[in-house]
Amino acid sequence: MATTMRKTGIDIMGDMPWGTHVCLFYETKRDLLDTLVAYFKAGLEANEFCIWAVSEPVTVSDARKALRQGIPDFDKHLSAGDIEILSGKDWYLKGKKFDLKRVTGGWSEKLQHALAEGRDGMRVSGNAFWMKSKHRKEFSEYRHELDQSLAGQPMLVLCTYPLAASRAIDVLDMARAHQITIAGRNESSEMVETPELKQARQEIKKLNEEIEQRVIERTKKLAVLNEDLRRQVAEYARIERELRLSEMHSAEARRLTGTSSWNWNIATGQIRWSAEHIQIFGFDPRNGQPSFARAMENIHPEDRPELQQALQRAISEKTDFNQSFRLVLPDGSLKYCHTLGRPHVNERGELEYFGAVRDVTERRQAEEALQNAQLELARAARLTAMGELAASIAHEINQPLAAAVSNADAALRWLAKDAPDLARTRKSVERTIRDANRASDVIKRIRALLTKDKPEYAALDINEAIQEVLALLRSMLRSHDVSLKTELFHGLPPVRGDRIQLQQVVMNLVINGVEAMASVTDRSREIVVKSWVAGAGGIVVPVEDTGQGLDPVATERIFDPFYTTKPSGMGMGLSISRTIVEAHGGQMWALPRAPHGTIVQFSLPTSGGKRP
Amino acid sequence: MTEPAPTVVVVDDDAAVREALQNLLNSAGLKVQLFGSVQEFLIGKRPNGPSCLVLDVRLPGQSGLDLQDELARANIHLPVIFITGHGDIPMSVRAMKAGAVEFLTKPFRDQELLDAIQLALQRDRARRDQEQTVAALQRDFESLTPREREVMAHVVSGRLNKQIAADLGLSEITVKVHRGNAMRKMHARSLADLVRMADRLSRAPT
Numbered sequence: 001m002a003t004t005m006r007k008t009g010i011d012i013m014g015d016m017p018w019g020t021h022v023c024l025f026y027e028t029k030r031d032l033l034d035t036l037v038a039y040f041k042a043g044l045e046a047n048e049f050c051i052w053a054v055s056e057p058v059t060v061s062d063a064r065k066a067l068r069q070g071i072p073d074f075d076k077h078l079s080a081g082d083i084e085i086l087s088g089k090d091w092y093l094k095g096k097k098f099d100l101k102r103v104t105g106g107w108s109e110k111l112q113h114a115l116a117e118g119r120d121g122m123r124v125s126g127n128a129f130w131m132k133s134k135h136r137k138e139f140s141e142y143r144h145e146l147d148q149s150l151a152g153q154p155m156l157v158l159c160t161y162p163l164a165a166s167r168a169i170d171v172l173d174m175a176r177a178h179q180i181t182i183a184g185r186n187e188s189s190e191m192v193e194t195p196e197l198k199q200a201r202q203e204i205k206k207l208n209e210e211i212e213q214r215v216i217e218r219t220k221k222l223a224v225l226n227e228d229l230r231r232q233v234a235e236y237a238r239i240e241r242e243l244r245l246s247e248m249h250s251a252e253a254r255r256l257t258g259t260s261s262w263n264w265n266i267a268t269g270q271i272r273w274s275a276e277h278i279q280i281f282g283f284d285p286r287n288g289q290p291s292f293a294r295a296m297e298n299i300h301p302e303d304r305p306e307l308q309q310a311l312q313r314a315i316s317e318k319t320d321f322n323q324s325f326r327l328v329l330p331d332g333s334l335k336y337c338h339t340l341g342r343p344h345v346n347e348r349g350e351l352e353y354f355g356a357v358r359d360v361t362e363r364r365q366a367e368e369a370l371q372n373a374q375l376e377l378a379r380a381a382r383l384t385a386m387g388e389l390a391a392s393i394a395h396e397i398n399q400p401l402a403a404a405v406s407n408a409d410a411a412l413r414w415l416a417k418d419a420p421d422l423a424r425t426r427k428s429v430e431r432t433i434r435d436a437n438r439a440s441d442v443i444k445r446i447r448a449l450l451t452k453d454k455p456e457y458a459a460l461d462i463n464e465a466i467q468e469v470l471a472l473l474r475s476m477l478r479s480h481d482v483s484l485k486t487e488l489f490h491g492l493p494p495v496r497g498d499r500i501q502l503q504q505v506v507m508n509l510v511i512n513g514v515e516a517m518a519s520v521t522d523r524s525r526e527i528v529v530k531s532w533v534a535g536a537g538g539i540v541v542p543v544e545d546t547g548q549g550l551d552p553v554a555t556e557r558i559f560d561p562f563y564t565t566k567p568s569g570m571g572m573g574l575s576i577s578r579t580i581v582e583a584h585g586g587q588m589w590a591l592p593r594a595p596h597g598t599i600v601q602f603s604l605p606t607s608g609g610k611r612p
Numbered sequence: 613m614t615e616p617a618p619t620v621v622v623v624d625d626d627a628a629v630r631e632a633l634q635n636l637l638n639s640a641g642l643k644v645q646l647f648g649s650v651q652e653f654l655i656g657k658r659p660n661g662p663s664c665l666v667l668d669v670r671l672p673g674q675s676g677l678d679l680q681d682e683l684a685r686a687n688i689h690l691p692v693i694f695i696t697g698h699g700d701i702p703m704s705v706r707a708m709k710a711g712a713v714e715f716l717t718k719p720f721r722d723q724e725l726l727d728a729i730q731l732a733l734q735r736d737r738a739r740r741d742q743e744q745t746v747a748a749l750q751r752d753f754e755s756l757t758p759r760e761r762e763v764m765a766h767v768v769s770g771r772l773n774k775q776i777a778a779d780l781g782l783s784e785i786t787v788k789v790h791r792g793n794a795m796r797k798m799h800a801r802s803l804a805d806l807v808r809m810a811d812r813l814s815r816a817p818t
């Protein structure tokens with residue numbers, strides 16, 4: 001309020017704040033009228049209620065006349081009650097007596113009235129011409145009282161004093177009593193301000209400037225802030241777009257890979273599943289988030305304990321987990337799933353897990369189909385190999401059969417003698433039985449190789465398995481003029497595996513070796529089958545030949561399907577053999593043999609080692 | 613003259629088969645010699661009486677068929693009977709062309725083998741007889757003087773005494789004496805007998 005500046009209408013003063021009390025010393029009546037007309041004109045234009053308490057030498061009509069001349073629509077203001085012209089004598093000295101309370105109360109009343117009428121404030125001019133030295137004391141009290149009541153009020157007061165009638169002491173006194181003293185003399189004016197007002201004005205000016213500066217600065221800052229906000233809003237919009245895009249991508253990725261995601265706050269037990277997750281588990285996403293317990297119900301009862309243990313272990317150790325399980329859906333169908341989870345401590349220090357579940361049913365089915373196909377292929381390869389070996393195998397059966405028949409014939413002849421030779425007869429019959437059993441063993445082995453197709457894993461003595469299969473191959477080796485040597489380590493630990501499949505591997509390697517030596521004429525053709533313990537928990541079976549050997553390219557490729565160095569080969573033998581060995585947790589590789597030939601060998605874990 | 617007992621030589625790498633054959637042949641009263649491989653047989657002592665070979669076609673190192681060829685090259689005339697676990701036609705044709713007595717597929721009837729062995733032994737005997745006859749003739753022929761051999765050669769080619777005398781620049785009487793000596797030394801009962809003998813000698817290996 002104090003900072004609200006009013007136009008005084010007096011050039012020399014310019015704008016003054018409310019509450020300013022100005023003292024005007026005038027020399028001539030003209031000076032006085034000119035100053036006051038300008039003063040009131042400014043007041044009327046600024047919606048102030050104006051009161052002019054006139055005193056000698058000015059009369060009420062002088063004042064009205066001067067105002068009417070100086071203010072174009074003065075009469076309008078007058079009739080609207082914007083201005084009141086009073087006789088100073090009547091106002092100050094009602095009943096010939098100066099009543100302090102009445103005068104100050106009167107001003108106050110006028111001001112309240114003006115404010116009630118919606119005016120900005122009140123502008124007053126009074127003349128202290130009535131003041132004589134005998135009223136000095138009362139006047140001083142009045143001035144003091146007036147200053148008190150002026151403070152903080154929307155009111156301007158201009159007191160006029162005739163310079164000629166004032167003594168020097170009066171002038172000094174007045175000047176001290178008023179904030180501003182203006183001396184008007186012959187149409188020129190001088191203004192004297194009290195230091196306090198000057199300072200206040202400067203202060204106000206400075207404050208205003210500061211405020212203006214602050215407003216500018218503040219505006220600048222606000223502009224910067226505004227810009228920041230705009231940028232932030234844009235950034236949020238971008239982030240939101242990216243999030244939406246990212247969520248879209250991740251949803252698409254989840255959809256394409258049959259993967260779903262979940263988030264599990266261990267502390268609160270709250271779980272969030274992605275829509276895909278809910279679907280994988282066979283729930284309707286429209287029914288909201290299923291509970292952990294509800295989801296567990298759909299897990300295959302056989303897999304539930306293991307999954308729960310894995311979860312508990314991971315949570316207690318705060319480690320990743322990685323578990324396969326099956327789901328039994330309400331319609332009874334089975335799904336194979338794999339889940340991965342990773343721990344994360346959130347901003348509240350709570351352990352959470354983020355994870356993904358993948359429906360691997362199709363892959364699982366494909367794997368099973370592949371496994372079946374491989375088994376079928378292995379069986380077909382066995383059949384093919386056996387077909388190629390048919391002549392040799394027939395020989396293997398015929399040998400003991402021929403022996404058996406001959407022994408039986410001999411038995412009859414020993415009996416038919418004039419003196420039957422019973423000892424020789426008995427011996428012949430015993431030999432017959434032995435030979436027949438040998439033939440029968442061969443047939444059993446062949447049947448085992450031909451008919452079995454499901455692998456049966458059991459602990460077995462690899463040396464025994466090797467010997468059995470070599471017995472079937474002896475005749476084939478003989479017909480190819482190949483000598484066979486075995487260096488089997490006695491007392492090998494048992495391996496875990498399918499006997500027939502491993503025998504097929506040995507058979508393939510031997511047949512391969514024999515075929516590799518087909519063109520060898522300048523040295524003996526030899527197959528050496530060995531076995532030994534390799535490091536901890538493993539055995540190695542090398543099959544060596546004295547053939548041409550393999551070039552480095554062939555060494556790399558011989559295990560590829562359909563790769564063959566032989567004109568009649570199908571190229572499946574070694575590929576199948578390697579597949580079988582790897583399914584047993586072993587490895588198969590080839591290396592050159594010095595001075596001639598190739599070694600193809602395979603390793604197998606012993607049954608104490610890794611399960612196939 | 614009593615000939616040594618016939619011997620059957622068995623070459624088979626399968627011990628059970630070897631044993632069984634020995635048992636069977638023994639029960640038929642035959643003497644048997646067993647060998648596990650061709651090498652063993654070639655190193656070993658061969659029987660001097662009538663004998664035959666029972667050979668498995670497939671043998672380690674050297675096959676029965678190869679052995680047959682080798683024996684023929686070495687002029688060893690042992691009759692061969694092949695036994696095989698899985699004989700095929702080309703194999704049996706080759707064996708028979710090379711002079712095999714029989715080609716038997718295991719398992720065979722005992723009588724088939726024994727018949728084949730009898731036949732083989734007969735052939736061996738006949739061959740041995742023939743060899744012995746030729747050897748006697750050669751001994752006789754070697755007892756002739758060069759002039760007697762000369763006269764014999766002209767006689768068996770159908771020349772008359774007079775012609776021979778003219779050819780050799782001898783008297784007819786001297787030719788007659790040489791001719792009589794040759795007939796006596798060769799134990800020829802007639803001119804025809806002498807001609808046959810000369811024919812045999814000419815075909816016999818020297």
